[in-house]
Amino acid sequence: MFSKLGHGSKEFLVIRACAVLILLYTLYLGGFLILTDEVNFNQWSAFFGNTLNKILTSTFFLAFAVHTWLGTWAVASDYLTPRIFGNLGRILFLGFRGVVAGVIALVLTWAIIIIW
Amino acid sequence: MSAAVIPVEQIKTITMSIYRYDPTVDKKPYMQDVIVEIPTDKDIMVLDALHLAKEQEPSLSYRRSCREGVCGSDGMNINGKNGLACVTPLSEVLKRDKITLRPMPGLPVVRDLIVDMKQFFDQLEKVKPYLITKSDAPDIERKQTPEDRDGLDGLYECILCGCCSTSCPSFWWNPDKFLGPAALLQSWRFINDSRDEATEERLDDLEDAFSLYRCHGIMNCVSVCPKGLNPTEAISNIRNKLLTRKKA
Numbered sequence: 544m545f546s547k548l549g550h551g552s553k554e555f556l557v558i559r560a561c562a563v564l565i566l567l568y569t570l571y572l573g574g575f576l577i578l579t580d581e582v583n584f585n586q587w588s589a590f591f592g593n594t595l596n597k598i599l600t601s602t603f604f605l606a607f608a609v610h611t612w613l614g615t616w617a618v619a620s621d622y623l624t625p626r627i628f629g630n631l632g633r634i635l636f637l638g639f640r641g642v643v644a645g646v647i648a649l650v651l652t653w654a655i656i657i658i659w
Numbered sequence: 660m661s662a663a664v665i666p667v668e669q670i671k672t673i674t675m676s677i678y679r680y681d682p683t684v685d686k687k688p689y690m691q692d693v694i695v696e697i698p699t700d701k702d703i704m705v706l707d708a709l710h711l712a713k714e715q716e717p718s719l720s721y722r723r724s725c726r727e728g729v730c731g732s733d734g735m736n737i738n739g740k741n742g743l744a745c746v747t748p749l750s751e752v753l754k755r756d757k758i759t760l761r762p763m764p765g766l767p768v769v770r771d772l773i774v775d776m777k778q779f780f781d782q783l784e785k786v787k788p789y790l791i792t793k794s795d796a797p798d799i800e801r802k803q804t805p806e807d808r809d810g811l812d813g814l815y816e817c818i819l820c821g822c823c824s825t826s827c828p829s830f831w832w833n834p835d836k837f838l839g840p841a842a843l844l845q846s847w848r849f850i851n852d853s854r855d856e857a858t859e860e861r862l863d864d865l866e867d868a869f870s871l872y873r874c875h876g877i878m879n880c881v882s883v884c885p886k887g888l889n890p891t892e893a894i895s896n897i898r899n900k901l902l903t904r905k906k907a
Contacts, residue, residue, distance in 0.1 A: 547906045549866025556902065617873075621832040 554613055561610035568603035597658050604654040608647045615643045669700045673753060675712050677719065678761040680768050688768065690759075691716070697749065705752065706733055706744035709760070721772040728885060731820030735772050736761040741822035741883040763825035765834060779821050782838045785864070786846035791857035807853035814848035814893065816886050817841060823880035823890050829873045836869035840880035840890030843871060847893035850900065862901055871897055 545553065579586055590596055619639050625632035675695050680688035693712040697703060706723055713719045721744070724730040728746035735744055738752050738759050752758055766774040792801065824830045824839035838846070846865065849855050865871040871894060880890040 548902070549863070551866050551868040551870070551872035552898075552901050554868055555872055555898070621829070621873075624832065626835075627832070 558610055558613045561606040561613075564602060564606035565610060568599060568606075571599065591658065600658050601655060604651055604658075608651050611647055612643065616640070619643075669698050670696045671699045672696055672756070673708070673749075674757045675708060676757065676759040677712065677716075677771070678768075679719070679771055681718070681720075681770050682768075693719075702748045702750045704745055705737055705742075705747045705749055705758065705760070708749050708758070709744060719772075720770045729818060731818035734763050734820040734822045734825070734885075736763055741826045743820055743822065743885040746885055763821055765825045765827075765831040766821070774821075774825070776821055778834045779819075779824055779839065779841065782824070782834070782842040783819065783845060785838060785870075786842045786849070787857070787861070788842075788845040788849065790849065790852065790855055791860075792854065793856045801854040803853050810851045810853070811848060813888055814844060814851065817844055817848075817888055818886060820885065822883045822885060823888075826879040826883045827874075828877060828879070829875060833869060833873055837873035838865075838870050840874070840894065843874070843897065844888060844890040844893045846871075847897050850897060859904075859906075862897070862904060865897060865901065871901070 545556070548556070575590060576582060591600065619636050623632055623636040623639055628635055673695055675693045676690050677693055678688060679685070679691045693716055695708055695711045695715070697708060697711065704726075706726055709719070709721055709723075721735065722732040723745060724732045726733075726745040728743050731743070733744040734741060737744065737747055738754065741763055744760075749758070760772060762768050762772045762774045766776060766778060769775050790801075819841060821841060823844075824841045827837075827840055829837045830839040846861060850858055850861050855861075874891070874894045876891060876895075878891050881888075881892075884890070
Protein backbone atom coordinates (compact mmCIF):
# COMPACT_ATOMS: atom_id res chain seq x y z
CA MET A 544 0.00 0.00 0.00
CA PHE A 545 2.64 2.54 1.13
CA SER A 546 4.99 1.71 -1.73
CA LYS A 547 2.27 2.56 -4.25
CA LEU A 548 1.82 6.07 -2.89
CA GLY A 549 3.37 9.01 -4.69
CA HIS A 550 6.25 11.05 -3.35
CA GLY A 551 4.04 13.74 -1.83
CA SER A 552 1.74 11.26 -0.09
CA LYS A 553 4.66 9.25 1.32
CA GLU A 554 6.33 12.36 2.67
CA PHE A 555 3.05 13.58 4.18
CA LEU A 556 2.54 10.29 6.02
CA VAL A 557 6.16 9.89 7.15
CA ILE A 558 6.43 13.41 8.58
CA ARG A 559 3.21 12.91 10.55
CA ALA A 560 4.09 9.41 11.71
CA CYS A 561 7.39 10.80 13.02
CA ALA A 562 5.52 13.63 14.76
CA VAL A 563 3.29 11.07 16.50
CA LEU A 564 6.35 9.07 17.63
CA ILE A 565 7.97 12.24 18.97
CA LEU A 566 4.78 13.13 20.84
CA LEU A 567 4.37 9.66 22.32
CA TYR A 568 7.97 9.54 23.52
CA THR A 569 7.67 13.05 24.99
CA LEU A 570 4.57 11.94 26.91
CA TYR A 571 6.35 8.76 28.02
CA LEU A 572 9.38 10.66 29.26
CA GLY A 573 7.14 13.30 30.81
CA GLY A 574 5.22 10.55 32.59
CA PHE A 575 8.47 9.19 34.00
CA LEU A 576 9.50 12.62 35.27
CA ILE A 577 6.10 13.27 36.85
CA LEU A 578 5.60 9.83 38.37
CA THR A 579 9.10 9.56 39.80
CA ASP A 580 9.27 11.04 43.30
CA GLU A 581 12.80 12.29 43.03
CA VAL A 582 14.67 12.27 39.77
CA ASN A 583 18.30 11.80 40.71
CA PHE A 584 21.28 10.33 38.90
CA ASN A 585 20.45 6.78 39.93
CA GLN A 586 16.85 6.99 38.72
CA TRP A 587 17.91 8.67 35.50
CA SER A 588 20.67 6.12 34.93
CA ALA A 589 18.31 3.22 35.63
CA PHE A 590 15.74 4.62 33.21
CA PHE A 591 18.20 4.85 30.36
CA GLY A 592 19.85 1.59 31.33
CA ASN A 593 16.67 -0.27 30.50
CA THR A 594 16.92 -1.83 27.02
CA LEU A 595 13.34 -0.97 26.09
CA ASN A 596 13.95 2.66 27.00
CA LYS A 597 17.13 2.64 24.96
CA ILE A 598 15.17 1.43 21.94
CA LEU A 599 12.40 3.97 22.52
CA THR A 600 14.88 6.81 22.95
CA SER A 601 16.76 5.77 19.82
CA THR A 602 13.45 5.63 17.94
CA PHE A 603 12.68 9.13 19.19
CA PHE A 604 15.95 10.50 17.85
CA LEU A 605 15.49 8.69 14.55
CA ALA A 606 11.98 10.12 14.20
CA PHE A 607 13.34 13.53 15.16
CA ALA A 608 16.01 13.26 12.45
CA VAL A 609 13.55 12.26 9.70
CA HIS A 610 10.97 14.85 10.80
CA THR A 611 13.60 17.59 10.85
CA TRP A 612 15.06 16.58 7.49
CA LEU A 613 11.69 16.59 5.72
CA GLY A 614 10.33 19.61 7.59
CA THR A 615 13.32 21.83 6.90
CA TRP A 616 13.23 20.76 3.25
CA ALA A 617 9.68 22.13 3.05
CA VAL A 618 10.76 25.37 4.73
CA ALA A 619 13.85 25.77 2.53
CA SER A 620 11.95 25.03 -0.66
CA ASP A 621 9.55 27.83 0.28
CA TYR A 622 12.03 30.52 1.17
CA LEU A 623 15.46 29.66 -0.26
CA THR A 624 14.62 29.51 -3.94
CA PRO A 625 15.99 31.00 -7.17
CA ARG A 626 12.60 32.69 -7.52
CA ILE A 627 13.37 34.83 -4.48
CA PHE A 628 17.17 35.01 -4.47
CA GLY A 629 18.09 34.41 -8.12
CA ASN A 630 21.08 32.11 -8.67
CA LEU A 631 22.08 32.64 -5.04
CA GLY A 632 18.91 30.74 -4.12
CA ARG A 633 20.39 27.41 -5.19
CA ILE A 634 23.54 28.01 -3.19
CA LEU A 635 21.54 29.09 -0.12
CA PHE A 636 19.28 26.06 -0.46
CA LEU A 637 22.14 23.57 -0.77
CA GLY A 638 24.14 25.32 1.96
CA PHE A 639 21.17 25.20 4.33
CA ARG A 640 20.54 21.54 3.51
CA GLY A 641 24.18 20.79 4.15
CA VAL A 642 24.09 22.49 7.55
CA VAL A 643 20.85 20.68 8.49
CA ALA A 644 22.31 17.33 7.37
CA GLY A 645 25.44 17.99 9.44
CA VAL A 646 23.49 18.95 12.57
CA ILE A 647 21.16 15.96 12.25
CA ALA A 648 24.08 13.56 11.72
CA LEU A 649 25.89 15.05 14.71
CA VAL A 650 22.86 14.89 17.02
CA LEU A 651 21.93 11.39 15.89
CA THR A 652 25.46 10.02 16.24
CA TRP A 653 25.95 11.68 19.60
CA ALA A 654 22.60 10.42 20.87
CA ILE A 655 23.25 6.83 19.77
CA ILE A 656 26.71 6.85 21.36
CA ILE A 657 25.33 8.20 24.65
CA ILE A 658 22.31 5.87 24.73
CA TRP A 659 24.16 2.67 23.84
CA MET B 660 -23.24 59.18 -7.72
CA SER B 661 -21.58 62.56 -8.15
CA ALA B 662 -20.85 64.26 -4.80
CA ALA B 663 -22.18 67.51 -6.23
CA VAL B 664 -25.82 66.35 -6.10
CA ILE B 665 -25.72 65.14 -2.49
CA PRO B 666 -26.84 67.54 0.25
CA VAL B 667 -23.87 68.76 2.28
CA GLU B 668 -25.22 67.37 5.57
CA GLN B 669 -25.25 63.89 4.03
CA ILE B 670 -21.60 63.92 2.97
CA LYS B 671 -18.60 62.52 4.78
CA THR B 672 -14.99 62.88 3.77
CA ILE B 673 -12.79 59.82 3.74
CA THR B 674 -9.19 59.16 2.77
CA MET B 675 -8.48 56.41 0.29
CA SER B 676 -4.86 55.36 0.35
CA ILE B 677 -4.39 53.66 -3.00
CA TYR B 678 -1.45 51.74 -4.44
CA ARG B 679 -0.31 53.44 -7.62
CA TYR B 680 2.10 52.10 -10.18
CA ASP B 681 2.33 52.77 -13.87
CA PRO B 682 5.43 50.92 -15.13
CA THR B 683 5.65 53.21 -18.13
CA VAL B 684 6.06 56.26 -15.91
CA ASP B 685 6.90 55.25 -12.32
CA LYS B 686 10.24 53.82 -11.26
CA LYS B 687 8.59 52.21 -8.27
CA PRO B 688 5.13 51.93 -6.73
CA TYR B 689 3.83 54.48 -4.25
CA MET B 690 0.73 55.03 -2.11
CA GLN B 691 -1.49 57.95 -3.04
CA ASP B 692 -4.03 59.48 -0.67
CA VAL B 693 -7.24 60.46 -2.44
CA ILE B 694 -9.79 62.45 -0.44
CA VAL B 695 -13.28 61.34 -1.37
CA GLU B 696 -16.68 62.63 -0.33
CA ILE B 697 -19.14 59.82 0.28
CA PRO B 698 -22.84 59.90 1.12
CA THR B 699 -23.79 59.14 4.72
CA ASP B 700 -27.43 58.30 4.09
CA LYS B 701 -26.56 54.93 2.54
CA ASP B 702 -23.81 52.36 2.71
CA ILE B 703 -21.86 52.24 -0.51
CA MET B 704 -19.44 49.54 -1.59
CA VAL B 705 -15.69 49.90 -1.86
CA LEU B 706 -16.04 49.78 -5.65
CA ASP B 707 -18.41 52.77 -5.53
CA ALA B 708 -15.83 54.68 -3.51
CA LEU B 709 -13.19 53.73 -6.07
CA HIS B 710 -15.38 55.20 -8.82
CA LEU B 711 -15.53 58.44 -6.80
CA ALA B 712 -11.74 58.39 -6.42
CA LYS B 713 -11.38 57.86 -10.17
CA GLU B 714 -13.38 61.02 -10.81
CA GLN B 715 -10.52 62.86 -9.16
CA GLU B 716 -7.73 60.66 -10.48
CA PRO B 717 -8.80 59.55 -13.96
CA SER B 718 -5.57 57.58 -14.46
CA LEU B 719 -6.46 55.26 -11.54
CA SER B 720 -6.83 51.75 -12.94
CA TYR B 721 -8.74 48.75 -11.64
CA ARG B 722 -10.79 45.92 -13.07
CA ARG B 723 -14.53 45.71 -12.58
CA SER B 724 -17.47 44.43 -14.54
CA CYS B 725 -20.65 43.04 -12.99
CA ARG B 726 -20.42 45.00 -9.71
CA GLU B 727 -22.37 42.27 -7.89
CA GLY B 728 -19.82 39.59 -6.94
CA VAL B 729 -20.31 37.33 -9.91
CA CYS B 730 -17.59 38.15 -12.45
CA GLY B 731 -14.70 38.12 -9.96
CA SER B 732 -12.93 41.02 -11.69
CA ASP B 733 -12.38 43.42 -8.83
CA GLY B 734 -10.47 41.28 -6.38
CA MET B 735 -8.06 43.47 -4.44
CA ASN B 736 -6.39 43.84 -1.09
CA ILE B 737 -8.63 45.92 1.16
CA ASN B 738 -7.00 47.03 4.42
CA GLY B 739 -4.64 44.06 4.20
CA LYS B 740 -7.26 41.44 3.41
CA ASN B 741 -8.24 40.26 -0.06
CA GLY B 742 -11.82 40.72 -1.14
CA LEU B 743 -14.12 41.85 -3.89
CA ALA B 744 -14.54 45.63 -3.91
CA CYS B 745 -18.06 45.39 -5.33
CA VAL B 746 -19.50 43.35 -2.46
CA THR B 747 -17.49 44.83 0.41
CA PRO B 748 -19.50 47.53 2.21
CA LEU B 749 -17.34 50.56 2.87
CA SER B 750 -18.71 50.79 6.43
CA GLU B 751 -17.17 47.39 7.23
CA VAL B 752 -13.64 48.35 6.24
CA LEU B 753 -13.38 52.06 7.02
CA LYS B 754 -11.03 52.67 9.93
CA ARG B 755 -10.98 56.24 11.21
CA ASP B 756 -12.44 57.31 7.88
CA LYS B 757 -9.54 55.76 6.01
CA ILE B 758 -9.21 52.77 3.74
CA THR B 759 -6.11 51.27 2.14
CA LEU B 760 -6.32 49.54 -1.22
CA ARG B 761 -3.56 47.49 -2.79
CA PRO B 762 -3.46 44.98 -5.64
CA MET B 763 -3.80 41.30 -4.74
CA PRO B 764 -0.39 40.18 -3.46
CA GLY B 765 1.85 37.60 -5.08
CA LEU B 766 1.12 38.37 -8.72
CA PRO B 767 2.90 40.87 -10.97
CA VAL B 768 1.27 44.30 -11.05
CA VAL B 769 0.21 45.44 -14.50
CA ARG B 770 -0.88 48.85 -13.31
CA ASP B 771 -2.29 50.27 -10.05
CA LEU B 772 -4.78 47.67 -8.71
CA ILE B 773 -4.58 45.43 -11.78
CA VAL B 774 -2.48 42.27 -11.52
CA ASP B 775 -1.36 39.83 -14.19
CA MET B 776 -3.45 36.70 -13.52
CA LYS B 777 -1.55 34.46 -15.97
CA GLN B 778 0.13 32.36 -13.28
CA PHE B 779 -3.21 31.88 -11.54
CA PHE B 780 -4.92 30.65 -14.71
CA ASP B 781 -1.92 28.53 -15.72
CA GLN B 782 -2.37 26.61 -12.46
CA LEU B 783 -6.11 26.31 -13.01
CA GLU B 784 -5.48 24.87 -16.47
CA LYS B 785 -3.32 22.13 -14.95
CA VAL B 786 -6.25 20.61 -13.04
CA LYS B 787 -8.28 20.26 -16.25
CA PRO B 788 -11.34 22.11 -14.93
CA TYR B 789 -13.83 20.38 -17.16
CA LEU B 790 -15.68 17.08 -17.22
CA ILE B 791 -13.62 14.23 -18.69
CA THR B 792 -15.56 11.21 -19.90
CA LYS B 793 -14.46 8.02 -21.62
CA SER B 794 -17.72 6.15 -22.00
CA ASP B 795 -20.02 6.74 -24.95
CA ALA B 796 -22.17 9.81 -24.66
CA PRO B 797 -25.78 9.03 -23.70
CA ASP B 798 -28.58 10.12 -26.00
CA ILE B 799 -29.60 13.12 -23.96
CA GLU B 800 -27.36 13.92 -20.99
CA ARG B 801 -25.11 12.43 -18.31
CA LYS B 802 -27.36 12.19 -15.29
CA GLN B 803 -26.63 12.52 -11.59
CA THR B 804 -28.64 11.58 -8.56
CA PRO B 805 -29.68 14.53 -6.38
CA GLU B 806 -27.24 13.20 -3.73
CA ASP B 807 -24.35 13.19 -6.18
CA ARG B 808 -25.28 16.67 -7.31
CA ASP B 809 -25.20 17.83 -3.68
CA GLY B 810 -21.51 16.92 -3.65
CA LEU B 811 -20.82 19.84 -5.98
CA ASP B 812 -22.31 22.44 -3.64
CA GLY B 813 -19.67 24.70 -2.18
CA LEU B 814 -17.44 23.95 -5.17
CA TYR B 815 -19.14 25.07 -8.37
CA GLU B 816 -19.81 28.55 -6.97
CA CYS B 817 -16.16 29.62 -7.29
CA ILE B 818 -15.89 32.69 -9.54
CA LEU B 819 -12.08 32.51 -9.94
CA CYS B 820 -11.50 35.97 -8.53
CA GLY B 821 -8.10 34.86 -7.21
CA CYS B 822 -8.62 36.27 -3.70
CA CYS B 823 -7.82 32.89 -2.11
CA SER B 824 -4.71 31.92 -4.07
CA THR B 825 -3.17 35.37 -3.76
CA SER B 826 -3.66 35.35 0.00
CA CYS B 827 -1.92 31.98 0.33
CA PRO B 828 1.75 32.12 1.43
CA SER B 829 2.42 28.74 -0.19
CA PHE B 830 1.20 30.19 -3.49
CA TRP B 831 3.35 33.30 -2.99
CA TRP B 832 6.50 31.21 -2.57
CA ASN B 833 5.83 28.58 -5.21
CA PRO B 834 3.20 29.91 -7.63
CA ASP B 835 4.59 27.74 -10.41
CA LYS B 836 4.60 24.48 -8.41
CA PHE B 837 1.80 24.73 -5.84
CA LEU B 838 -1.53 24.83 -7.64
CA GLY B 839 -3.12 27.14 -5.09
CA PRO B 840 -6.49 26.92 -3.33
CA ALA B 841 -8.63 28.08 -6.25
CA ALA B 842 -7.26 25.47 -8.67
CA LEU B 843 -7.42 22.75 -6.02
CA LEU B 844 -11.02 23.61 -5.19
CA GLN B 845 -11.79 23.15 -8.89
CA SER B 846 -9.80 19.93 -8.92
CA TRP B 847 -11.96 18.53 -6.11
CA ARG B 848 -15.07 19.80 -7.87
CA PHE B 849 -14.33 17.42 -10.76
CA ILE B 850 -12.84 14.57 -8.71
CA ASN B 851 -16.06 14.62 -6.69
CA ASP B 852 -18.29 14.77 -9.75
CA SER B 853 -20.00 11.39 -10.24
CA ARG B 854 -20.05 11.95 -14.02
CA ASP B 855 -16.30 12.47 -14.33
CA GLU B 856 -14.31 9.43 -15.48
CA ALA B 857 -10.74 10.61 -14.97
CA THR B 858 -10.49 10.50 -11.19
CA GLU B 859 -7.37 8.33 -11.09
CA GLU B 860 -5.53 10.49 -13.61
CA ARG B 861 -6.52 13.62 -11.74
CA LEU B 862 -5.24 12.14 -8.46
CA ASP B 863 -2.02 10.91 -10.10
CA ASP B 864 -1.31 14.48 -11.19
CA LEU B 865 -1.46 15.64 -7.57
CA GLU B 866 0.87 13.03 -6.03
CA ASP B 867 4.04 15.11 -6.16
CA ALA B 868 5.36 17.07 -3.19
CA PHE B 869 4.22 20.50 -4.39
CA SER B 870 0.98 20.56 -6.40
CA LEU B 871 -1.28 19.74 -3.44
CA TYR B 872 0.94 18.86 -0.51
CA ARG B 873 2.46 22.33 -0.26
CA CYS B 874 -0.79 23.40 1.43
CA HIS B 875 0.11 23.92 5.08
CA GLY B 876 -3.47 24.47 6.23
CA ILE B 877 -2.96 28.18 6.90
CA MET B 878 -6.59 28.77 5.85
CA ASN B 879 -6.18 32.34 4.58
CA CYS B 880 -8.14 31.09 1.57
CA VAL B 881 -11.16 30.30 3.72
CA SER B 882 -10.87 33.60 5.55
CA VAL B 883 -10.93 35.74 2.39
CA CYS B 884 -13.22 33.85 -0.02
CA PRO B 885 -15.97 36.34 -0.97
CA LYS B 886 -18.29 33.45 -1.80
CA GLY B 887 -17.81 31.76 1.58
CA LEU B 888 -16.22 28.64 0.08
CA ASN B 889 -13.76 26.35 1.84
CA PRO B 890 -10.74 25.45 -0.33
CA THR B 891 -8.87 24.00 2.67
CA GLU B 892 -11.61 21.41 3.12
CA ALA B 893 -11.48 20.58 -0.59
CA ILE B 894 -7.70 20.11 -0.35
CA SER B 895 -8.18 17.91 2.70
CA ASN B 896 -10.74 15.82 0.80
CA ILE B 897 -8.34 15.31 -2.10
CA ARG B 898 -5.56 14.35 0.32
CA ASN B 899 -7.79 11.78 2.01
CA LYS B 900 -8.71 10.38 -1.39
CA LEU B 901 -5.02 10.16 -2.34
CA LEU B 902 -4.10 8.38 0.88
CA THR B 903 -6.97 5.90 0.90
CA ARG B 904 -7.36 5.00 -2.77
CA LYS B 905 -6.46 1.48 -3.87
CA LYS B 906 -4.10 1.70 -6.79
CA ALA B 907 -3.90 -1.13 -9.28
